[in-house]
Amino acid sequence: MKPFAYHQPNQIPDAARLLTSIEDSKLVAGGMTLIPTLKQRLANPPALIDLSKLGNLKGITDDGATITIGAMTPHAVVAASKLVQTKLPGLAALASMIGDPAVRSRGTIGGSVANNDPAADYPAGVLGLGATIVTSTREIAADKFFLGLFETALEPGEIIAAMRFPVPLKAGYAKFKAPASRYALVGVFVAKFADGVRVAVTGAGPGVFRVPPMEAALSENFDPSAVAAIKIDNDGLTSDIHAEADYRAHLVTVMAKRAVDAALS
Amino acid sequence: MQISFTLNGRPTTVEVEPATLVAELLREQLNLTGTHIGCDTSQCGACVVHLNGLPVKSCTLLAPALDGATLLTIEGLQGAPGSNQMHPMQEAFREHHGLQCGFCTPGMLMTAIALAAEKPDLTEADVRHGLEGNICRCTGYQNIVVSVMAGAAAMTAAKGE
Numbered sequence: 001m002k003p004f005a006y007h008q009p010n011q012i013p014d015a016a017r018l019l020t021s022i023e024d025s026k027l028v029a030g031g032m033t034l035i036p037t038l039k040q041r042l043a044n045p046p047a048l049i050d051l052s053k054l055g056n057l058k059g060i061t062d063d064g065a066t067i068t069i070g071a072m073t074p075h076a077v078v079a080a081s082k083l084v085q086t087k088l089p090g091l092a093a094l095a096s097m098i099g100d101p102a103v104r105s106r107g108t109i110g111g112s113v114a115n116n117d118p119a120a121d122y123p124a125g126v127l128g129l130g131a132t133i134v135t136s137t138r139e140i141a142a143d144k145f146f147l148g149l150f151e152t153a154l155e156p157g158e159i160i161a162a163m164r165f166p167v168p169l170k171a172g173y174a175k176f177k178a179p180a181s182r183y184a185l186v187g188v189f190v191a192k193f194a195d196g197v198r199v200a201v202t203g204a205g206p207g208v209f210r211v212p213p214m215e216a217a218l219s220e221n222f223d224p225s226a227v228a229a230i231k232i233d234n235d236g237l238t239s240d241i242h243a244e245a246d247y248r249a250h251l252v253t254v255m256a257k258r259a260v261d262a263a264l265s
Numbered sequence: 266m267q268i269s270f271t272l273n274g275r276p277t278t279v280e281v282e283p284a285t286l287v288a289e290l291l292r293e294q295l296n297l298t299g300t301h302i303g304c305d306t307s308q309c310g311a312c313v314v315h316l317n318g319l320p321v322k323s324c325t326l327l328a329p330a331l332d333g334a335t336l337l338t339i340e341g342l343q344g345a346p347g348s349n350q351m352h353p354m355q356e357a358f359r360e361h362h363g364l365q366c367g368f369c370t371p372g373m374l375m376t377a378i379a380l381a382a383e384k385p386d387l388t389e390a391d392v393r394h395g396l397e398g399n400i401c402r403c404t405g406y407q408n409i410v411v412s413v414m415a416g417a418a419a420m421t422a423a424k425g426e
Contacts, residue, residue: 006266006283006329028327035325036307038284048283050329076319100398101376102310105319106326180308182397 001038005047012057012136012159015049020157022047027159029072029111032103057110057161060084065167068134071110071160076101078109090171090189090263094125097175099182110160113145116152116207118238119183123208125173128189128200132164139164148207168193170222172263174255175203178242185243186251190214190259192222199227199256204248205237214256222264224257268332273341279328287323287331288312291338299339299371303400310399313372314338320379322398339371342378345423353423354378354416363412365403373399373409381417385424389414 005022009015019025025047028034037043051057057072060081067087069078078084079096098104098112098121112122113133126133126142133140136159145153154160168191175187184203191198197218199211217226232252237245269278272295281290291297291314300323303311307325314323315337316330344350354377357363364370373396380395381387387395392413393406401409 001284001286003282003284006327008329031327031330032307032325035286035327039286039305048327052330100310101379101395102313102320102322102325102398103307105316105321 002041002044004038004045006050007047008050008053010053010055012054012161015051015054016136016157016159018047018049019159022049025049027051027114029108029114030074030106032099032107032111033115033117034111051110051159062087063164067165067167069109069163069165071113071162072108073110075099075104075107075109075112079104087167088129088165088171090168090173090191090259091125091129091165093262094121094173094187094189097121097173097177097182109163113163114152114154114160116146116150117183118149118206118208119178119181119185119187119203121173121175121184121187121202124184124187124189124200124202126163126165127208127210128173128191128198129165129168129171130191130193130198131166133160134162134164135160143210146208151207166193170263172259172261172265174258174262176251176255186248186255188252188255188259190218190256190263192218192263197222199259201232201252201255203238204232204252211252211256218260222260224260224264227253227256227260230256266329268329270331270333271335273337281328283327283329285328287314287326287328287336290328290331291323297338297340301368301371303368303372308398308400309369309372310376311369311372313375313399315375315379318379318382320376337375339375342374352378353419354381354413357416357419358409358412361408361412361415363405363409365401365405369399369401369403373401373413377413377416378420380413381420385417385421387414387417392417 026045057070075095084092171191175184187202199214234245239245301311303309312323342352
């Protein structure tokens, strides 16, 4: 690693000010993506701004119709939370499948969502549940947040403070893991609300996306059989050493069925 | 920068560059070489230590994160205090041949102990899921899983005494 300056601000506005005033500086939350990137010298920021000393960014609160999860809440805490297990069981299950125990000790929901890795799990949960991303300056709907490969609607200097999830009637997540990395080769999150169903897919393409035909079919009949015959188009899906696009398209259907199954169990 | 933390029960203060990994700090500055660096790419888990009781990969942790924290490394494991015994999980690895070359063992032990502490009634599936971030290149997983199950049972029994 190249040397860098290290800042540990106590307030979000201070962190935002540092981020905008030091060119090429980077925020670090759990560091599960950033630290390996620095070690490989794929990034050489002059300064890191550590978010761990900011107040109020950790923890989970029950607001009745919604659950709010602080951006610095680690995956292990979300997975083990009785509140999340009860109200958002699909999200607790998703968190328990990320990486390995050491990654879940350090990695945070805010870091994962801000990074928007095309094979990360959380973007599927956030988009599938139609969450709201609360930042240092505004609130952004999940549908407007994820803009493709590692790209989000965050402006320079904008910092995620929390994620607000509406409580669904039912929700479930299923993923086909890449065996070595445990990233999603394909992961599908389904959530049933009073006014319809949302289906979000991660891993299959350059960014997380919804599947309207599956949403329509599941809104009619929330059962795995409703999506069994729906195959998404290969076009635009990822082909790499792990899987070809047509295999990923096939897995979207299989994982969607399993996610509905998980939501019903 | 100066950081202060509790290392295996002892208050410790060191001067570090921010771009220092905890695995490097332990091995090169504090001479605690029980924490191994296998892959240095966050894959293998030989470098797992406990930060505030939770398992973390010390090759993917910056030293400033230690400030004010409690760190436990393989050197800090022990059986009953003052007894000069091994930790029950170490005993179980010896008893059940849970190691061959031993390189991955420090990380396996630290991960296993955190796993058993979190859930006292571990199933084999829990153990295999819990060890996903620890790689053994002697491919001795069968006996590692047996050892972790036995060590977890011994930890639970010791707690009940």
